[in-house]
Amino acid sequence: MKLNPLTWFDKTLNGREQRGPHMTFATSTVGRTISRTKLFLRKQIWLWPIIAVVVLSIVGFAVRSAIESTMRANLESQLDTVLKLQTAMLETWFNVQESNVESSANNIQVRELAYQLLELGIPTEDNAVEARNELQTKLGKILAPAVTAHDYDGFMLINKNQKVIAANQAELVDRDVPAAYQSFISKAFAGESCLSPPFPSLIPLKDKNGIVRTGVPTMFAVAPVRDDSFQVVGVLAFRIPPEKEFARILDLGQFGESGETYAFDRESRMVSNSRFEESLILNGLIPDIEGSRSLLQLLIRDPGGDVTKGHRPKVRRHELPLTFAAEEAIAGRPGINVDGYRGYRGVKKIGAWTWLPDAEIGLATEINTDEAYRPLMILRWTFWGLFGLLALSALAIFIFTLIVARLRREAQKAAIEAQQIGQYTLEQKLGSGGMGVVYKGQHAMLRRPTAIKMLDVDKVNEASMERFEREVQITSQLNNPHTVAIYDYGRTPEGVFYYAMEYLDGIDLQSLVERYGPQPASRVIHILTQVCSSLYEAHSLGLVHRDIKPANIMLNRRGGEPDVVKVLDFGLVKALDDGKQQSMTQQSALTGTPLYMSPEAIQMPNTVDARSDLYAVGAVGYYLLTGGPVFDAENVMDLCRKHVDTPPIAPSERTRLEVPAALENAILSCLEKSRAKRPQTARDLAQMISHCVEATAWSVEESDAWWGRHERGLVNAPSQGAPTSTRGHDVTIDLSQSF
Numbered sequence: 001m002k003l004n005p006l007t008w009f010d011k012t013l014n015g016r017e018q019r020g021p022h023m024t025f026a027t028s029t030v031g032r033t034i035s036r037t038k039l040f041l042r043k044q045i046w047l048w049p050i051i052a053v054v055v056l057s058i059v060g061f062a063v064r065s066a067i068e069s070t071m072r073a074n075l076e077s078q079l080d081t082v083l084k085l086q087t088a089m090l091e092t093w094f095n096v097q098e099s100n101v102e103s104s105a106n107n108i109q110v111r112e113l114a115y116q117l118l119e120l121g122i123p124t125e126d127n128a129v130e131a132r133n134e135l136q137t138k139l140g141k142i143l144a145p146a147v148t149a150h151d152y153d154g155f156m157l158i159n160k161n162q163k164v165i166a167a168n169q170a171e172l173v174d175r176d177v178p179a180a181y182q183s184f185i186s187k188a189f190a191g192e193s194c195l196s197p198p199f200p201s202l203i204p205l206k207d208k209n210g211i212v213r214t215g216v217p218t219m220f221a222v223a224p225v226r227d228d229s230f231q232v233v234g235v236l237a238f239r240i241p242p243e244k245e246f247a248r249i250l251d252l253g254q255f256g257e258s259g260e261t262y263a264f265d266r267e268s269r270m271v272s273n274s275r276f277e278e279s280l281i282l283n284g285l286i287p288d289i290e291g292s293r294s295l296l297q298l299l300i301r302d303p304g305g306d307v308t309k310g311h312r313p314k315v316r317r318h319e320l321p322l323t324f325a326a327e328e329a330i331a332g333r334p335g336i337n338v339d340g341y342r343g344y345r346g347v348k349k350i351g352a353w354t355w356l357p358d359a360e361i362g363l364a365t366e367i368n369t370d371e372a373y374r375p376l377m378i379l380r381w382t383f384w385g386l387f388g389l390l391a392l393s394a395l396a397i398f399i400f401t402l403i404v405a406r407l408r409r410e411a412q413k414a415a416i417e418a419q420q421i422g423q424y425t426l427e428q429k430l431g432s433g434g435m436g437v438v439y440k441g442q443h444a445m446l447r448r449p450t451a452i453k454m455l456d457v458d459k460v461n462e463a464s465m466e467r468f469e470r471e472v473q474i475t476s477q478l479n480n481p482h483t484v485a486i487y488d489y490g491r492t493p494e495g496v497f498y499y500a501m502e503y504l505d506g507i508d509l510q511s512l513v514e515r516y517g518p519q520p521a522s523r524v525i526h527i528l529t530q531v532c533s534s535l536y537e538a539h540s541l542g543l544v545h546r547d548i549k550p551a552n553i554m555l556n557r558r559g560g561e562p563d564v565v566k567v568l569d570f571g572l573v574k575a576l577d578d579g580k581q582q583s584m585t586q587q588s589a590l591t592g593t594p595l596y597m598s599p600e601a602i603q604m605p606n607t608v609d610a611r612s613d614l615y616a617v618g619a620v621g622y623y624l625l626t627g628g629p630v631f632d633a634e635n636v637m638d639l640c641r642k643h644v645d646t647p648p649i650a651p652s653e654r655t656r657l658e659v660p661a662a663l664e665n666a667i668l669s670c671l672e673k674s675r676a677k678r679p680q681t682a683r684d685l686a687q688m689i690s691h692c693v694e695a696t697a698w699s700v701e702e703s704d705a706w707w708g709r710h711e712r713g714l715v716n717a718p719s720q721g722a723p724t725s726t727r728g729h730d731v732t733i734d735l736s737q738s739f
Contacts, residue, residue, distance in 0.1 A: 053390045060383040068376055072338045075372055079336055079352035083365040086253045086261045087354060093249055094359055097150075097240065098193040101223040104146050105193075105236040113139045114157055114225045117165050118234050122174055136166045136173075146238070153205065153218065153239040157225070158185060160233065171203060178202050181220070183360070188222040188235040196220045197263075197361045198242035198271040200296055208243055209291050217242050217271075217296050243295060247273050250363075258347075259367035262300075268326050270298040271361055276345065283307045283345065285317075298344065300326040300364075306346040329353040329362035340369045421498050422490050424452050440503060443487075449505075450487060454498035465497055472499045475570045477541060482534035484554075484566045504566055506556030509624060513550065516710070518627040518655050521663050522697035523563070525689050527555065528621050530565035532686035535617070538570075539610040539682055545570060546608060548616035549596045550623055557711070562703035594636055595629045596620065599644045599673050611675040614685055618670025618678075621663075626654040630671060644673070662692040 104110055117135050120128065143155050147168075154168035162177040162185065177185055184196040198219045205216040219242045225234040240246070250272040253261025263272040274294040280286045285307065286297045301320035305311030313320055322330070324341035334354040343349040343366055351366035370377070420426065421441070428440040430451065439452045455465065469489075476486040489499040509527070513519070519527075531553060538545060547569060558564040594602075598615035601608050622630050630648045633639035648671050652659040666688040672678045679685040689695065 050390075050394045053387055053394065056383070056386060056390065060387075064376070064379065064383070067379060068373075071373065071376055075338050075350060076336050076352075079338075079350070079365050079367075082253055082255065082259075082261060083352040083354060083363060086250065086365065087356065087363055089249050089252070090246075090263075090356070090359070090363070093245060094195050097195055097221040097238075098223065100146060100150055101221040101236060101238050102193050104143055104238070105223040105225050107142065109142050110139065110236070111225060111227075113142065114166075114234055114236070115227065117157060118159050118225075121159070121165070122163070132165075139166055140168055150238070151241070151244060153241055155239070156220075156237040158235040158237065160189070165234075169203060184220060184222055185235055185237075188224050188237075189232055191224050191232055193221075193223040195240075195359055196222070197265045197359060198246065198296060199265075207291065215296075219246070242271065243273070243293075247295065251275075253365060256367055256371055258371050259365070261363060261365045263361045263363055264300045264326055264329075265361055266330055268300045268322055268330070269296055270294050270300055270344075271296060274298065274344075279308060279345065285345070300344045302342050302344070303346040304342070306342075306348075308345055308347060311346055325349075325351050325353040325364045325366065326362065329355045329364065332357075338372075421452060421454065421496060422488075422492050424450060424488075424498075424500060426452065441500075443500075449503040450500045451503045452498055452500050454496055469497070471570055474543060475501075477543075478534070478537055478570075480534045480537040482530045482565050482567060483537065484568050502566075504554045504556045504558075506554050506564075506566075508568075509550035509553045509555060509620065512555060513623060513627055518657055519624045520657060520698070521625065521660050521692070522694040524621055524624045525663060525692055525695050526563055526698040526703075527553070527565055527624065528617060528689055529686050529695075531567060531617055531620070532682040534565070534567040535610070535613055536682035536686070539613070543570075544608055544610060545613050545616075546601070547593060548613050548620060549593045550620055553620065557707050562700065562707045563698070594639050594643070595631075597640075597643060598675075600675065602640045602644055609675070610681065611678050614670050614678055614682060615672075617682075617685065618667045621667045622648070622651055622671070625651045625657065625659055625663075625667070628654065647673075660692050660694050663689055663694070666692075 113135055117132065117139065120132050120135070139157065140155075146152070147155060155166075156164050156172060157166035158177055159165050162182075164172045164175050164177065167173055180199055180202065181196070184194050187194045196219050198217050200215040201218040202214065204212045204214050205218060206212050207216045219240045220237045221240055222235050222237040224232040225236050227233045250261050250263055253259075254275050258275075260275045261272075262270055262274060264270050272295060274280060277286075277292075277294060280294055280298060281288050281292060286292050286294055299317050299320075300323050301317055302323045303311060303313045303320060305313075307313075321327070323344055324337065325343075328335055332355055334352075336352040338350045340348045340350055343351075348369040349366040350369055350372050351364055353362060353364040355362045421439075423444045424441045425444060426439040426441045430438045430440050432438070436453055436455050439454070441450050441452045442448060443450060472486055472489045475484065476489070484504070485502045487500040487502065491497050507515075531548075535545065535548070545567070548567075552567065552569045554566040554568060556564045556566055596616040596619040598608070598612040601612050601615075619630050631639055631642040631646065633642060648668065650659075651664055651667060666679075666685065669688070670678055670685065679688060
């Protein structure tokens with residue numbers, strides 16, 4: 001569905017009044033935006049480090065994500081490999097110990113002595129005690145090779161009544177099996193060989209320092225003793241010191257600076273050695289006594305913070321929660337965590353864990369997160385360093401740009417204050433507008449009065465410089481005597497953009513009507529004929545002015561001739577040849593002044609042509625005859641609607657002056673809504689109005705008389721070539737999506 005532009009105006013302005021006799025509309029297009037962006041980036045050097053920071057951030061994030069993903073996968077694989085290797089080594093060792101005890105339990109001599117001891121039971125007579133001691137001595141001798149070969153601490157023979165009937169420690173004989181032994185002794189009586197997890201001894205044993213005491217870490221390998229009918233009649237147990245082979249196997253799981261593999265039981269007691277024994281003592285996690293080890297003395301609990309950095313929990317150790325790995329393992333959920341969790345010292349760890357149900361112990365392989373991700377941290381620090389350097393570079397360049405821009409503006413202002421622009425000496429400020437200022441001056445050598453137009457140093461930007469330069473280039477192509485002549489163009493060493501044009505000491509048509517009221521028809525014909533002459537040349541070159549209005553037409557006294565017209569301000573000119581059009585003034589831009597804008601310029605701005613300028617010429621003629629615009633409106637929306645839909649009132653009905661019918665018809669034909677009904681060229685319009693009887697009524701004598709009466713009052717008239725915003729309250733509205 002095609003959007004009606006007037007409906008769009010209703011929605012866009014929301015009914016708010018946009019007052020002012022002259023308003024300029026400009027639409028932005030994607031092409032212009034891209035072009036200006038490229039130009040901006042070329043000039044704003046300080047933006048490039050910022051762009052580099054952004055690009056490097058994106059690349060860094062992508063690289064970091066890829067590296068982190070790869071590292072996580074590798075860490076998972078490494079942790080899993082170490083854990084599986086340690087598990088396999090322990091299971092192999094378990095199988096060897098079980099095989100050793102089974103082999104001894106199935107030895108014929110051991111079985112025969114065991115039967116005799118089991119049948120003898122607990123002796124009550126002296127001769128029976130001697131017999132049992134003799135049998136026990138024989139059993140010890142038979143088991144001695146196995147005990148010595150495998151570095152066991154001794155043996156026990158247990159009957160079905162859970163009593164020790166033979167042992168290498170005499171104090172164990174005839175005693176009931178402790179409750180702590182029940183879990184693995186029960187398995188042996190059920191016909192299964194097994195190992196117990198390490199636990200503190202209940203009887204005095206020699207520790208590794210040769211001190212006899214209770215609580216020494218110990219563990220058992222047990223196997224059933226069977227009779228001839230293969231029934232379990234007793235249990236043979238070998239006592240194993242866990243600090244030897246068992247702990248040494250787990251010590252092989254140490255890697256890097258902080259990697260370790262340790263074992264723990266269901267009570268979360270560590271049943272192997274930690275690689276951080278000294279740190280545990282210093283931080284009060286195990287007793288500070290000689291030979292103190294973490295084996296059976298350290299609980300695998302989460303202290304809630306890093307104790308190596310001074311954190312101290314508020315509750316006792318056994319009241320703390322299990323570490324993540326211990327909790328998962330004891331619950332029977334093996335897994336790997338490379339996101340990080342606190343270990344038993346509160347240090348951030350990554351790890352893998354599992355539970356060995358046969359041995360009733362859990363295994364965990366862990367390494368500090370900082371060490372594991374150290375390459376990633378180095379990469380991150382490198383990127384942050386680069387980001388910081390680039391950010392500092394951007395800041396330095398930005399500050400340098402501001403300083404240079406400020407110094408440049410100061411130099412430009414100083415040049416203007418010194419009344420010297422290039423080869424021109426400035427004499428008097430004639431006018432200023434939104435983007436520029438016009439001075440009267442003269443060439444240093446020629447001494448010819450010149451109007452010098454320059455960009456306001458406080459408002460200069462790339463867009464204004466492009467438009468400024470384009471205005472000069474286009475205007476300099478025109479040679480018609482009724483088009484303002486360009487003498488020179490340049491940029492001073494201080495960066496002031498300017499162009500010099502012929503100095504006009506007349507009055508623009510806007511001021512003419514405002515001061516002296518509607519003009520006689522004969523003079524209007526004289527003025528419009530000259531305007532048509534200027535426009536015909538421009539149209540012949542494929543250029544459309546697009547901003548014909550009273551303020552852009554000067555009436556002068558030149559070379560002794562009065563009432564000489566000069567057409568100004570070709571800054572919004574449009575090339576009919578698309579190849580000539582630059583990004584500054586796009587074909588799709590709705591540009592001009594609504595009071596003098598043609599219907600097609602409002603509805604389809606990319607289709608304006610020479611006949612659109614003729615519509616504006618008709619509106620200017622209407623203004624000269626009546627002293628007012630073609631349409632009066634309270635807001636832009638209403639004004640544009642009238643240009644599109646409302647027929648104009650005849651000029652003769654809005655003025656007391658006599659308006660010849662031929663002139664009125666010519667003006668109304670210019671104001672036709674359809675371009676086909678208008679004069680097709682500026683020369684056609686000039687011929688139409690030249691047919692009026694009054695065409696020759698405005699004589700040179702009458703012109704001279706008028707200038708003689710009013711020339712003194714024109715000294716302070718609004719200046720030539722100043723941007724139209726000084727005279728017409730220009731407003732720019734983005735209509736890029738409207739038509």
